[in-house]
Structure formats: C-alpha cells, structure tokens
Amino acid sequence: MSGPLLEVADLVKHFPQGHGLFRPGRTVHAVNGVSLTVAPKETLALVGESGSGKTTAGRAVLRLVEPDAGTVRFDGVDVLAADRRAMKALRRRMQIVFQDPYGSLDPRMTVGASVAEGIEIHRLAPKPEIRARVERLLGEVGLEPAAADKYPHQFSGGQRQRIGIARALGVDPAFVVLDEPVSALDVSVQAQVLNLLLDLQRDRGLSYLFIAHDLAVVRQVAHRIAVMYYGRIVEQGGRDEVLERPRHPYTRALLSAVPEPDPAAQRVRIVLPGDPPSPTSPPPGCPFASRCFHPARDGRCAAERPELRPVGPSLVACHHAESTWETPR
Amino acid sequence: MTPLLTVDNLRVTFPRAAGPSTPVDGVSFAIDRGERVALVGESGSGKSLTCLALLRLIPNPGVIAPGSSIRLDGTEVLSLEGEALRAIRGGRIGLVFQDPMTSLNPVLTVGYQVREAVTAHRNMSRAEARDRTIALLDEVGIPDPAERADAYPHQLSGGLRQRVMIAIALAGEPDLLVADEPTTALDVTIQAQILELLDRIRARRNMAVLLITHDLGVVAGRTDRVMVMYAGQIIETAPTARLFAAPAHPYTQALLQSMPRLTGPVGRLVSIGGSVPDPTAWPTGCRFHPRCDRRITPCAGEVPPWRAAGPGQEARCWLIEGVAP
Numbered sequence: 001m002s003g004p005l006l007e008v009a010d011l012v013k014h015f016p017q018g019h020g021l022f023r024p025g026r027t028v029h030a031v032n033g034v035s036l037t038v039a040p041k042e043t044l045a046l047v048g049e050s051g052s053g054k055t056t057a058g059r060a061v062l063r064l065v066e067p068d069a070g071t072v073r074f075d076g077v078d079v080l081a082a083d084r085r086a087m088k089a090l091r092r093r094m095q096i097v098f099q100d101p102y103g104s105l106d107p108r109m110t111v112g113a114s115v116a117e118g119i120e121i122h123r124l125a126p127k128p129e130i131r132a133r134v135e136r137l138l139g140e141v142g143l144e145p146a147a148a149d150k151y152p153h154q155f156s157g158g159q160r161q162r163i164g165i166a167r168a169l170g171v172d173p174a175f176v177v178l179d180e181p182v183s184a185l186d187v188s189v190q191a192q193v194l195n196l197l198l199d200l201q202r203d204r205g206l207s208y209l210f211i212a213h214d215l216a217v218v219r220q221v222a223h224r225i226a227v228m229y230y231g232r233i234v235e236q237g238g239r240d241e242v243l244e245r246p247r248h249p250y251t252r253a254l255l256s257a258v259p260e261p262d263p264a265a266q267r268v269r270i271v272l273p274g275d276p277p278s279p280t281s282p283p284p285g286c287p288f289a290s291r292c293f294h295p296a297r298d299g300r301c302a303a304e305r306p307e308l309r310p311v312g313p314s315l316v317a318c319h320h321a322e323s324t325w326e327t328p329r
Numbered sequence: 330m331t332p333l334l335t336v337d338n339l340r341v342t343f344p345r346a347a348g349p350s351t352p353v354d355g356v357s358f359a360i361d362r363g364e365r366v367a368l369v370g371e372s373g374s375g376k377s378l379t380c381l382a383l384l385r386l387i388p389n390p391g392v393i394a395p396g397s398s399i400r401l402d403g404t405e406v407l408s409l410e411g412e413a414l415r416a417i418r419g420g421r422i423g424l425v426f427q428d429p430m431t432s433l434n435p436v437l438t439v440g441y442q443v444r445e446a447v448t449a450h451r452n453m454s455r456a457e458a459r460d461r462t463i464a465l466l467d468e469v470g471i472p473d474p475a476e477r478a479d480a481y482p483h484q485l486s487g488g489l490r491q492r493v494m495i496a497i498a499l500a501g502e503p504d505l506l507v508a509d510e511p512t513t514a515l516d517v518t519i520q521a522q523i524l525e526l527l528d529r530i531r532a533r534r535n536m537a538v539l540l541i542t543h544d545l546g547v548v549a550g551r552t553d554r555v556m557v558m559y560a561g562q563i564i565e566t567a568p569t570a571r572l573f574a575a576p577a578h579p580y581t582q583a584l585l586q587s588m589p590r591l592t593g594p595v596g597r598l599v600s601i602g603g604s605v606p607d608p609t610a611w612p613t614g615c616r617f618h619p620r621c622d623r624r625i626t627p628c629a630g631e632v633p634p635w636r637a638a639g640p641g642q643e644a645r646c647w648l649i650e651g652v653a654p
C-alpha cells in the first residue's frame with residue numbers, strides 16, 4: 001500500500017464560550033487549520049505547549065469532538081461525511097489512548113470489563129472467547145492475567161496507562177492517537193511504556209499520532225514531527241531535520257527547554273518571555289510574534305500571518321525561516 | 330561553620346492496623362547557607378513527606394518518629410512550639426508546593442494572599458505592607474504587579490500562579506526555600522522561566538534552595554548537589570556534575586540511562602523492570618535489590634552501608650569498593 005493512511009486538511013475546531021453578565025460570548029480558537037498526514041506504520045509526533053490545541057486536534061480527527069471545518073480521510077474514506085454505521089466501523093480501526101491515566105478508566109468497571117468493552121461492541125469475538133482475548137491483550141502490555149479481575153485504583157499510573165493501551169488495542173486498530181501517553185509517568189516507567197509502544201508498532205504494523213510536549217521523548221519514537229503553536233502547525237518535517245535544523249524560533253525554544261542531563265551537551269537555554277496570546281483573541285499577524293527572539297523579526301510579523309510553506313525539506317510558518325542564524329551553544 | 334540545616338535520621342510513620350508504615354525511613358542530610366541542593370526520586374519515594382517534615386506539617390495521623398532530628402542553625406525544630414515554630418514556617422523556611430491551584434485560596438485576590446504572608450512575620454503599616462507586596466510580585470516577574478495584585482488565582486495562567494506561590498514563600502525572607510516540584514504542573518517553556526527565576530532570586534538573596542523533583546534533567550546546571558531518594562531513603566549524594574558523569578548507585582545509573590535524550594541512540598530505551606515498592610512493605614536489605622540486575626549475595630539480606638564513591642560522592646551499595654566515609 002502506498003500513500004498516507006490518514007490525511008487531515010485544514011482542520012478547524014472552535015469552542016464557543018458562554019457569555020457572562022458583562023461580557024459578550026467569545027470563541028476559543030483551539031485548532032485553526034491543521035493539515036497533516038500519517039503513513040502506514042508511521043509515527044507522527046504532535047508537539048507544543050499546554051493549550052496549543054494538540055488534544056483537540058487528536059480528538060477532532062476521531063470525531064470525538066466534531067470539527068467545524070476541514071477534511072479527514074482515513075484509508076480513502078471521508079471520515080467527516082461518515083454516517084453512524086460507517087463511523088462505527090471506522091472507530092474500530094482508529095483508536096485513542098487518553099492523556100490522563102487516572103481519569104480515563106471507569107473506576108466501577110473491572111479492568112477486564114474495560115478492555116472487553118470494545119471487543120463486545122464490535123462483536124470481534126464470541127462470548128466464551130472474550131476472556132482469553134482480554135488476558136492475551138493484558139499479557140501483551142506486560143500485565144498478569146489476574147489484572148482482569150481488579151479495579152483501576154489498584155494499579156499504578158504506569159499500569160493504568162498500559163490498561164488504556166490494551167483497551168485501545170483490543171479492537172485491532174490500524175491507527176492510534178496516543179495523547180501524552182507517558183507525560184504523567186516516572187522516568188523508569190516512562191521507558192517501559194515507550195518501549196512497549198515501539199514493540200507493538202513493530203509487531204502489529206500500527207500507525208501513531210503521538211501527542212507530547214517533550215521533544216526528547218518524541219525523538220525516541222517519531223518518524224516525523226509537527227510542532228503546534230496556538231492552534232496551528234508552525235513547523236513540520238522529518239525527525240532529524242526538525243531536531244537538528246529547527247527553522248521556526250518556537251521550535252528552537254522548545255528544544256532548548258528540554259532538560260538535558262549530560263553536562264557536556266549543555267546548551268544555552270532560551271527562556272521565552274510571557275505567555276501565548278489569549279485563545280479568544282487571535283492577533284492579526286504571527287501568533288508567536290509577541291514572544292519571538294528571531295534576529296530578523298520585523299513589522300511584517302505583527303501585521304501579516306505567515307502561512308506554512310516549504311523551507312528546505314520541512315514546512316515552516318515563519319516569514320524569516322530562510323534567514324538562518326546561530327543559536328549560541 | 331555549622332550547616333544551615335541538618336537533618337538526622339528522619340523517620341515519618343503512619344499507624345496502620347497491620348503495623349505502621351514508614352514512608353520516610355532514616356533520611357540524613359545537611360544544607361549550607363546559599364547552597365542549591367536537589368532531592369530527586371520517583372513517585373512515592375518520600376520526597377514530599379521529607380519537605381513537609383522540615384516544617385512539621387506531616388498530615389495526620391502521620392508522625393515524625395522519636396530519634397529524628399532537624400536542626401536549623403543549631404536549633405532543634407522538632408522541639409519548637411507556638412510562636413517559635415511559626416517563625417520557621419513561612420519565615421526562615423519558605424515552601425513552594427507543586428500545584429498552585431490547590432494551595433492558593435480561590436476566593437481571595439493574590440495580592441491579599443501575598444500581603445498576609447508579608448504581615449505574618451512582621452509588624453508594619455498598611456502602606457508598607459502594600460508596597461512590600463507589590464515589590465515581591467515585581468521580584469517574581471509578574472507584569473503590572475499593582476494591577477495583578479487584584480486578580481483572583483483563576484484569572485492567572487499556571488506560570489503566573491506559580492510566581493505568586495514563590496512570592497508568598499519569599500515573604501518571610503527565608504534562609505531556605507523548599508520547592509516541591511515547582512514546575513511539574515507546567516509545560517516546558519514555562520518550566521524554564523520559573524527555574525531561571527528561582528535561581529536569580531536565590532543568587533540575589535543568598536538563600537539556600539532545596540529543589541524537589543522527579544526529573545533529573547531539570548537539576549543539571551541548576552544545583553550544586555543532588556541527593557537521590559529511593560523507597561524512603563537517600564541512596565546516593567554527589568556534586569551535580571559528578572552525579573551525571575559517574576553515578577555510583579545502580580539505581581542512579583539506571584535512572585540516567587532510562588532518560589530519553591536529544592543526543593545518542595534513538596529507539597528502545599533502557600528500562601528498569603518492576604516498580605517502586607510500597608512503603609507498607611519495603612524490601613529487606615538494599616531496597617533496590619529486587620529490581621537491580623547487578624545484585625550480589627549480601628544485597629537481599631543486609632542493608633548496605635554508606636561508602637565513598639568519589640569526590641564528595643557517597644552511595645549505599647554493596648558493589649562499591651570504597652571505604653566507609
């Protein structure tokens with residue numbers, strides 16, 4: 001098979017916010033025209049700071065929130081045009097592991113029942129065989145068969161994240177949105193879960209949309225990287241290209257903020273001033289302009305929004321992406 | 330010269346029907362004036378309880394066990410009462426918590442909360458207290474401090490709320506600032522802002538900082554010394570550069586190896602099998618032995634002594650050949 005498994009174009013999701021007594025209703029511009037592709041067996045990482053719209057984009061792709069505009073094609077099928085029946089079939093092949101390992105499992109359901117749920121909904125196994133299938137899945141994510149009879153609160157964060165993964169894998173998907181699957185975990189457990197995700201991709205040929213904010217984590221698992229800022233992709237390219245030749249100043253700042261334990265590799269830290277603009281009042285120009293430190297920044301940045309365009313082998317949304325400068329080491 | 334803070338054999342216990350649990354079990358360390366020390370460990374290792382113990386804030390029904398000692402400038406904190414204890418809490422020792430949303434009062438303006446901390450330890454006029462509050466908000470880098478003082482916590486971003494927490498902790502002019510995961514709830518770019526701010530203030534005030542974190546990456550280049558905690562005990566301490574260059578304890582080594590990095594090989598990471606043990610059932614001998622792939626005969630049965638492993642570096646591990654310090 002050639003061509004992408006998932007194709008997303010110009011995806012938009014705005015959240016209307018209720019109006020108060022003294023203020024008019026406002027709109028949160030969570031996702032503002034995101035385009036991306038994921039090939040079979042590929043991992044695309046979606047990175048960016050809190051509130052940049054990563055989770056909303058991931059959910060909109062699966063229609064867990066209904067996008068306002070854009071197109072989503074999965075394996076040639078127009079996802080946003082799919083009716084209920086077609087959507088049910090799609091849901092089996094497109095799964096999600098949620099950001100919060102504590103909140104995403106029903107506390108009143110045994111782990112076995114949680115993992116079996118999708119299998120039952122999609123009638124993927126006859127009743128008597130479900131238990132065996134659940135135990136096999138739990139084994140695949142490194143849990144004992146007896147885990148099936150326990151409740152979520154009896155497990156650690158890392159174990160709950162594994163349960164979430166087993167649940168998503170139960171329906172045998174081709175594509176999984178992994179929303180910050182390791183952000184809440186300790187380093188030693190984080191390594192276990194990342195290794196598990198790599199093994200599952202290899203063994204099952206899975207495609208991942210891997211949402212994260214830590215570029216060092218992303219480097220271990222991603223083939224390509226898309227950097228989000230303020231609801232938009234500001235840089236997208238191959239893993240090594242983005243990490244070794246970041247072209248957007250925000251990507252540089254994110255890279256410099258990665259905690260680096262190796263004193264020999266100590267870089268100059270770029271500390272960004274301030275916060276991103278309010279999500280309810282987008283500035284007319286580049287949304288990063290208020291925090292930008294690019295030596296070539298000018299009046300155009302505040303006035304005119306840069307489009308995502310090819311710069312070298314990457315895509316970059318910056319008026320000055322061509323003018324290279326040394327980030328001091 | 331005596332250290333600013335000396336903690337000796339600190340033990341925190343919680344009574345249980347099945348016998349007490351001891352989540353902090355024999356912790357000893359010292360911090361000098363102006364020193365930057367990190368306490369690093371995974372979730373549940375006992376970091377927060379150690380900080381809370383310094384201020385005698387262990388939640389009920391927990392207690393600091395007899396035989397523990399915490400001396401600040403030679404004074405035994407564990408025997409202080411009333412006014413003398415209050416002079417330490419939020420006075421000589423300032424505390425910044427992990428989650429500013431739960432530790433700030435949502436119905437009071439941030440200016441009010443900082444001012445309360447300012448006047449808690451000193452008598453001053455209203456005008457003086459106001460000026461001091463605004464000066465503190467300014468010191469922690471809050472833009473338009475006079476205006477922001479009237480904001481409620483929910484009206485500020487996570488990064489600004491954490492700055493308010495730091496202002497409150499600084500209000501009593503502490504000699505020691507204890508920061509319990511001050512940036513864990515924040516994302517990387519804001520985390521970098523806060524850590525830089527803490528270090529600038531520390532240098533200006535010559536205050537000591539105890540930085541608690543589960544992320545070894547954030548301590549590099551920002552602390553003088555690191556203490557690694559595992560299962561209620563400190564198992565290694567070393568100058569920061571030394572710890573990264575030549576970690577001595579197999580647990581520290583494994584932690585460093587399991588960290589994803591921007592350089593070096595990509596793909597599968599080195600991982601530590603199993604998980605952090607529970608304080609109701611600490612393993613015998615070396616508490617890391619069930620997860621250690623280099624364990625030898627004495628590890629399971631006998632508690633390893635402290636051994637010198639390098640300049641300023643000590644670790645509790647039977648594999649280390651060094652002499653007892």
Ligand SMILES: Nc1ncnc2c1ncn2[C@@H]1O[C@H](COP(=O)(O)OP(=O)(O)OP(=O)(O)O)[C@@H](O)[C@H]1O
Pocket residue numbers: 015028029030048049050051052053054055056057099213279
């Ligand atoms: N259901 C909702 N209603 C209103 N606003 C929302 C909703 N969900 C998200 N938002 C807003 O949309 C923006 C993007 O949020 P989103 O959760 O997608 O960001 P994120 O990049 O995943 O952040 P994080 O790293 O914190 O998870 C934020 O401003 C958020 O407050």
Ligand SMILES: Nc1ncnc2c1ncn2[C@@H]1O[C@H](COP(=O)(O)OP(=O)(O)OP(=O)(O)O)[C@@H](O)[C@H]1O
Pocket residue numbers: 343352370371372373374375376377378379388389390391543607608
């Ligand atoms: N009030 C309590 N009652 C009983 N046990 C407690 C209590 N508070 C903490 N503990 C236990 O003490 C141990 C250490 O807790 P502590 O909060 O100090 O860990 P920590 O190292 O700060 O972890 P984290 O990184 O998750 O904050 C944990 O196993 C915890 O379950």
Ligand SMILES: [Mg+2]
Pocket residue numbers: 054055056099179
């Ligand atoms: Mg999110």
Ligand SMILES: [Mg+2]
Pocket residue numbers: 376377378509510
């Ligand atoms: Mg803690």
